Amino acid sequence: MARILLTGAAGGIGTRLRKLLKPVYPDLRLSDITKPAELHPDETFLAADLARIDEVEKIVDGIDGIIHLGGISGEAPWEGILQSNIIGCYNLFEAARRKSVQRVVFASSNHAVGFYPRHHHIGVDVTVRPDSRYGVSKAFGEALGSLYADKHGLRVLCLRIGNFGDKPLDKRRLSIWVKPEDLVQLIR
Known part of the structure; x- marks a missing residue:
C-alpha cells in the first residue's frame, strides 16, 4: 500500500481533497504549517514549515508519493512567496530525491500562464x-519538477489548477474550473 504525503492539508483545496483521497490512499499523511481544522482521529498529521529542509525531510521519510499543495495560494509580499513557494518547493523536491520518493504531484496554477x-x-x-x-x-x-524528473528520474505531474470547487464561480471561470472529484482522478 502506498504511503502518500499531502502538503497544504489545512488549506482550502487540501481540506477538501483529504476527505476524497483517504479511500484511495488509506495511508495518507497530512502536513501543513498549522494543524487542519476538524482533524479526524484516524488522520495522521505532521506539522512542518516547508522552508526548513530538516522539517521537510522528516515528513518525507518513508513516503512513496507526494501531493504538494503547500505554500501561499495567491499574490502576497515577495518574502512570503520566497520562503513558502520557492524555498519550500525546492526543499520538497530535494527531500523527495534524497528519500527516494517515487512520484510528486505539484499543484501549479493558471497564474503561471496568466498574462x-x-x-x-x-x-x-x-x-x-x-x-x-x-x-x-x-x-x-x-x-523544478522538470529538472528533478530529467536529472533524477522522479516522476512529476504538474497540474495548473484554476477555479476549484463543486461548480464554477461564473461563466468566465468555467474554462479554468476543476471539480474536486476530477482533481482526485488526475492525481491518481
Whole structure:
C-alpha cells in the first residue's frame, strides 16, 4: 500500500481533497504549517514549515508519493512567496530525491500562464507568462519538477489548477474550473 504525503492539508483545496483521497490512499499523511481544522482521529498529521529542509525531510521519510499543495495560494509580499513557494518547493523536491520518493504531484496554477490574453486559447506546451509573483513561484515549481524528473528520474505531474470547487464561480471561470472529484482522478 502506498504511503502518500499531502502538503497544504489545512488549506482550502487540501481540506477538501483529504476527505476524497483517504479511500484511495488509506495511508495518507497530512502536513501543513498549522494543524487542519476538524482533524479526524484516524488522520495522521505532521506539522512542518516547508522552508526548513530538516522539517521537510522528516515528513518525507518513508513516503512513496507526494501531493504538494503547500505554500501561499495567491499574490502576497515577495518574502512570503520566497520562503513558502520557492524555498519550500525546492526543499520538497530535494527531500523527495534524497528519500527516494517515487512520484510528486505539484499543484501549479493558471497564474503561471496568466498574462496570455483571455481570448487566447493556450495549450500545455506554451511558454510561461506569469501574471504575478505568485505565478512566478508556480512557474518555478514547474521548472523544478522538470529538472528533478530529467536529472533524477522522479516522476512529476504538474497540474495548473484554476477555479476549484463543486461548480464554477461564473461563466468566465468555467474554462479554468476543476471539480474536486476530477482533481482526485488526475492525481491518481
